Amino acid sequence: MSVHININKICKSYDDVEALKDITLSINAGEIFGFIGPDGAGKTSLFRILTSLLIPTSGTATVGDYDVVKDYKKIRQSTGYMPGRFSLYLDLTVEENLNFYASIFNTSLKENYDLIKDIYIQIEPFKKRRAGDLSGGMKQKLALSCALIHSPKLIILDEPTTGVDAVSRMEFWELLKKMQKRGITIIVSTPYMDEAALCDHVALIQGGKLLAVDKPENIVKSFKGSLFAVSANNMHKLIYDLDNLMNTSNVFRFGETIHITSNIDDDLLYTENAHKHLSESGYHNITINRVEPVIEDCFLALMDQDMVKG
Amino acid sequence: MRAFIKKEFFHIFRDYRSMVILFGMPLVMVLLFGFAITNDITNARIAILDNSKDIVTHQITQKLISSGYFLLEKNITSQNDIEEAFTQGKIKAVMVFEPDFARKLKTEAQAGVQIILDASEPNTASIINAYASGIINTYSLVLMKGLSDLPVKINVESNMYYNPEVKSVYMFVPGIITVLLMLVSAMMTSISITREKEMGTMEALLVSPLKPYQIIIGKVMPYVVLSFINLIIILLLARFVFHMPVQGSLILLLSESLLFIIMSLALGILISTASKTQQQAMLLSMFALMLPTILLSGFIFPIKNMPLILQYISHIMPSKWFIIIVKNIMLKGTGIGYFWKETLIISGMTLFFIGMSIKKFKIRLE
Numbered sequence: 001m002s003v004h005i006n007i008n009k010i011c012k013s014y015d016d017v018e019a020l021k022d023i024t025l026s027i028n029a030g031e032i033f034g035f036i037g038p039d040g041a042g043k044t045s046l047f048r049i050l051t052s053l054l055i056p057t058s059g060t061a062t063v064g065d066y067d068v069v070k071d072y073k074k075i076r077q078s079t080g081y082m083p084g085r086f087s088l089y090l091d092l093t094v095e096e097n098l099n100f101y102a103s104i105f106n107t108s109l110k111e112n113y114d115l116i117k118d119i120y121i122q123i124e125p126f127k128k129r130r131a132g133d134l135s136g137g138m139k140q141k142l143a144l145s146c147a148l149i150h151s152p153k154l155i156i157l158d159e160p161t162t163g164v165d166a167v168s169r170m171e172f173w174e175l176l177k178k179m180q181k182r183g184i185t186i187i188v189s190t191p192y193m194d195e196a197a198l199c200d201h202v203a204l205i206q207g208g209k210l211l212a213v214d215k216p217e218n219i220v221k222s223f224k225g226s227l228f229a230v231s232a233n234n235m236h237k238l239i240y241d242l243d244n245l246m247n248t249s250n251v252f253r254f255g256e257t258i259h260i261t262s263n264i265d266d267d268l269l270y271t272e273n274a275h276k277h278l279s280e281s282g283y284h285n286i287t288i289n290r291v292e293p294v295i296e297d298c299f300l301a302l303m304d305q306d307m308v309k310g
Numbered sequence: 311m312r313a314f315i316k317k318e319f320f321h322i323f324r325d326y327r328s329m330v331i332l333f334g335m336p337l338v339m340v341l342l343f344g345f346a347i348t349n350d351i352t353n354a355r356i357a358i359l360d361n362s363k364d365i366v367t368h369q370i371t372q373k374l375i376s377s378g379y380f381l382l383e384k385n386i387t388s389q390n391d392i393e394e395a396f397t398q399g400k401i402k403a404v405m406v407f408e409p410d411f412a413r414k415l416k417t418e419a420q421a422g423v424q425i426i427l428d429a430s431e432p433n434t435a436s437i438i439n440a441y442a443s444g445i446i447n448t449y450s451l452v453l454m455k456g457l458s459d460l461p462v463k464i465n466v467e468s469n470m471y472y473n474p475e476v477k478s479v480y481m482f483v484p485g486i487i488t489v490l491l492m493l494v495s496a497m498m499t500s501i502s503i504t505r506e507k508e509m510g511t512m513e514a515l516l517v518s519p520l521k522p523y524q525i526i527i528g529k530v531m532p533y534v535v536l537s538f539i540n541l542i543i544i545l546l547l548a549r550f551v552f553h554m555p556v557q558g559s560l561i562l563l564l565s566e567s568l569l570f571i572i573m574s575l576a577l578g579i580l581i582s583t584a585s586k587t588q589q590q591a592m593l594l595s596m597f598a599l600m601l602p603t604i605l606l607s608g609f610i611f612p613i614k615n616m617p618l619i620l621q622y623i624s625h626i627m628p629s630k631w632f633i634i635i636v637k638n639i640m641l642k643g644t645g646i647g648y649f650w651k652e653t654l655i656i657s658g659m660t661l662f663f664i665g666m667s668i669k670k671f672k673i674r675l676e
Contacts, residue, residue, distance in 0.1 A: 051517050053675045072673075073519065081517045085510035091324045092317065103313030104518045146514070 034199030080152035090132030105150030137168025193296035314528030485609035499578030557643030576663035
């Protein structure tokens, strides 16, 4: 009953900007598929093509059995879409927003209450409040409710957790998991790498190109080289000095530390070299630890490679 | 669709600013004009130059003064004093009765009164003129019944000093109606549609199974209703503040207005398809609609006095045609036979704008 999606050689350009370059991938029915990438990577353009809001410059895509260009009416009926910006009427109350979205899909809140109960129950105490007065997390839950109100078989969520606090983000993902259990295919984009691990498959996208499409754990496994977390007294300067370190690639800030990737097999030799290099440059309190890569490391490594190739 | 219209009303009623524009503006505009006109009409000071000094002129003078509109400031004895009486600035008008007034009325069945007005205040002057003529005409009717079988006629000749081309202030009401209907309909719809674009809610509407015409009708319906309410407010104010009755058929006036409202709404939709933000929509409506409506429609400046090229441009102003229609119905009381051409032009424009806006309304994003 849920839908699978095939994207075949989709390109999209606006005037002189190429937003999507030859994207091909397929999404299984009933999975949570995540698009991970920085702002301007082309996520929103792709989503708009899938929701029939944009026509691709070339290539085709099907949602279920429907073509996104020809059968746009059918797609619009069976797809729930939550645009990146809050698509809520801020001057209407929670209840009025829901009723409105229900009625434009020819249904009612009562009819599909069961479907959105899990989410709605959390915002129900505020149902008389105007959407503009809700917190960010609440707004997102309301927007999700609105996207789900017509019991779509596919929901497409464009950065649903951007600008939402960590607790609300976790709650939001729990809700998505519940939706998945109901057999709904979920496509979600996020700039937060930690959310990638919660998806069944992820696509890393950058500059309109797919860098990798795989299960999150496989992406982590495919990481080449050993990863180290470095910290010292002068973090601002440290990042430039590490760039000049021998046998090192992918130097980037990662929270409190700086992650670097060694290109040689001997970890011990590598750390000793690095330590020496840094103390000679006048650093104190140097710590260098081997760490396991997470998806962000993989993504940044892929981005780096892509830039070198490009 | 019902839900859509309901939602739109929520937007309007919860947005303090648009409420002010919607209902404050007609009130303020009409009342402003209303007060400018009713100002000082009671107890207007006049002077009388009675060259006849008989019973009839005496009676007419009495009628004028007892009406409550006029105060007799002084009696003038010669034509030469008129100018001086005006320059002293107190009086607004001079009534001049011709010599042998009563005798002429009896023998020739007609006699003349000249009303000389200080038209440096054109509104006051035209109202004084209308009132004085009215009083004298009423008197002549009474006289006619008593005197003889012959129709008696007192010729009232009025002279506007200082501003011979005085325009009747009644002309403003049709103008205000036009400007306001245009403004409320076109500007408010275009703003409300672009607001959906700006807020990102248009995306959500587009992915819904709603058809473009449903979105459009849902959007404009509330404004049709509100514009209509506005129109009725203006007409009521005109009636009770301006004392300006609708001479012709009210139903005809309302249906012509409805046509004009629909045209303005279609224009509003067209503007919204061309603009990305609310500010753009507002500026476009202001410059594309408001200014030409005010300046080129004959509302303030007579079209005849314009350079030829502007006269041609005024032909494509829907408001020009609508003002002609409203003036015809309200002032002259004529029927559709006199302005079917104008009606046809507006209908054509309406169809054109509706067609254009449906064609340009996008079912997808750019």
